[in-house]
Amino acid sequence: MKICFVGKGGSGKTTLAALFARHLIAGPAADHPAAPPLLAIDADINQHLAAALGAGEEEAVLLPALGDHLPEIKEYLRGDNPRISSAAAMVKTTPPGRGSRLLTIGGPNPIYDALVRDVGGVRLAVTGPFATEDLGVACYHSKVGAVELLLNHLVDGPGEYVVVDMTAGADSFASGLFTRFDATFLVCEPTLRSVGVYRQYVGYAREFGVAVHVVGNKIDDESDLEFLRGHVGDDLLTWIGRSSYVKAAERGRPAPIASLEPRNRAALELMRATVDAARKDWVTYTRQAVEFHLRNANAWANDRVGENLAAQVDPDFVLGPELLVR
Template identity: 60%
Template sequence: MKIAFVGKGGSGKTTLSSLFIRHLASQRVPVTAVDADINQHLGAALGLDEQAAAALPPMGGQLPLIKEYLRGSNPRITSTETMIKTTPPGTGSRLLRLDESNPVFEACARDIVLGTTDGADGTDGTVRLMATGPFTDADLGVACYHSKTGAVELCLNHLVDGRDAYVVVDMTAGSDSFASGMFTRFDMTFLVAEPTRKGVSVYRQYREYARDFDVRLRVVGNKVQGPEDVAFLRDQVGEDLLVTFGNSPWVRDLERGGHRPFGELEHENRTALKELHAAADATHAARDWERYTQQMVHFHLRNAASWANERTGVDLAAQVDPGFVLREDAAARTANR
């Protein structure tokens, strides 16, 4: 299952995505967390200190390796230099599975043990964490952040996932996600909104942009202080409002460097996380792999025509394998290593 958390900067998007990740891990659900925000804070929200968070290998820095592995023996991709963030898989491509080791995870991911560590049963679970990486001095003035999130999009395009494992992506703030087709790569998108006019403005943008692409969008109210805040959000977003989160002493303690067990999170907030989990899980039955693949191809052809053909000197439309549909059994028909 692929889940995105989006929202206005400062809405609490990273905090809530980290809580959802912790909830999944505490239920022993395999979860891969991806920090795709320009402000790289997900590692810290999951309990890493600054040094450990900074030591995460950036996916953007491993892009040549990612391309070489995913390309496999696909005859439609003549070289890794012609692969772009939207390049779709085809016959011969290597695909990623969450329950299998592969060079991409080995190079880009690190396992993190959450919570306390006093005994075999004293942890809150384990998370595989990946990060796009922050802007560097070499990027300033010459690159946009989407050049880094392209590594995430390429991996999502080649990911074969099922119901029993999750990828949770902390996305860039605001409507920047629409600068590529990555917003269509998720089973569920949770939009975090504060109970203010600015807080729901990103929701309106997202709803408008996503309308034609079958994006499943639910709103998570955050920093809610009472019934008036809930009523405001309900009036603004209607039935898209799924749950709300209020004040959390547990989160405040975490932000101050505390390490209390996840089981001590307030009952009402743990209940809200269970509702998020149930809503995400319910989307699996509605998956349409053909539609998913068609959207992938749609954005690839748009990118090819608008800039990538000229940049690579190749007609990238030729990379599309018309007989290929990404689906849960697709890996059996493609090269594995």
């Protein structure tokens, strides 16, 4: 299952993404006897997920970046798909087809070998920071494009998880990336600015059938909950209260996830149950990938590549687990 965390900058989405990933792999539990296959991806322009998972500053800086290896990623995923003339002709929305190489969460594959590292017990890939040399010559979407390509080619199943920390606000709507998830958790503080981001995000998402689950954060008392309920209604799934556990971790004193306050741990478990109950729809997943690819082709990609990228679409291809056993 593919999961993303979105919300206003400073709302705590990176912290919650890290807590949720650590909760998923914590096991054992009665209904989760072993740690599941899991991949975390930092797709935020502010690269803080590694630190939230417990990496030191030097370790975080040395992590290899997806955005620095786009040519290699494209070449691998292209495989021998006859509809793609070259790796250079692939763009962030290029969908898979017959001959493309598909990914699973557990791998192994050369992309994971080169670009995924264990951080605090969580397998993590990062897009890489937006560097000074990028100013004026690149946009962050060129780096996040690696994430969209990976998710377009990834086949996941029950009990497997990809946890993606997205860039703040509604910036992900610049491509089809927001449709790549089985569950979208929008982290919302009890403030008007945070609720404003919720309204902006949910307005876009519902046009494409994307369900948004609001997770309240930094909740102090019942008045905070009443404020959120008044603004987000039934979209409020659960909430995280002010946490001495999180405060200690942010001050350099991390502890096992089992030490998290019971009420907050229960909220993470409800989030897991919500993800596990989501229905996979590979036909819609493939159709939306194609739809956004054609939009991007017509808007800019045909001119940039010098080809009609609609020809990359394999009309009879549907991504799904049955392709892994052929």
